Amino acid sequence: MRRSTRAAAALAGVTLAVTGVTATNAAAHNKSAPGYGFTKIRKGVPDSAGHFTVTSPDVRDNGAFPASAWADSFGCTGPNQQIRLSWRGAPKSTRSYAVTMFDPDAPSGAGFWHWLTWDIPPAVTTLGPTPPPTAVSGTDDAGVTGYLGPCPPSGDIPHHYEITIYALDTPSLSLPPTTPATVTTFTMSPHILATACLTAIAAR
Known part of the structure; x- marks a missing residue:
């Protein structure tokens, strides 16, 4: 007993x-x-994945988004300027990179994907407003192609937006830009060698 x-x-x-x-x-x-x-929810990055470093001249890790990066939709009127990124220390076996921005605090039951870009060449270690010619700008959860800045519900808790660089073992995910965000991340998951992440915060 x-x-x-x-x-x-x-x-x-x-x-x-x-x-x-x-x-x-x-x-x-x-x-x-x-x-x-x-x-x-179960994360899409395997436990075996390594880590490298990402920085931005626009926002520090766990810092607030600059006004220039806020969305121009969902009740916000920001310039929606894409956050600039730079990374180093990825595995030498990297064959391409992908970038995402995800809001796990969105009251949707499954978070909210704000930004997805993949098929970034392995020689590229910075990302500005214009992606490399071979890169694919994906469709976010709002149905928008490219970057969509933060615009959390008014009066809600602070939202923590996870900006992640993925080092992948494949040169291409072979996905069209219209691929749903969840399908993109599901397809990418088994190819992840390492990640670099910074978190930016927004509230209103």
């Missing part, structure tokens, strides 16, 4: 860890975002 009780308690602990992290964190989330809970 004692053994069964201990097993049940252990199972309950595992269930809590998987579904809600901790009761304390859940309570904190509920206080900061009334009406919306949080759910965990």
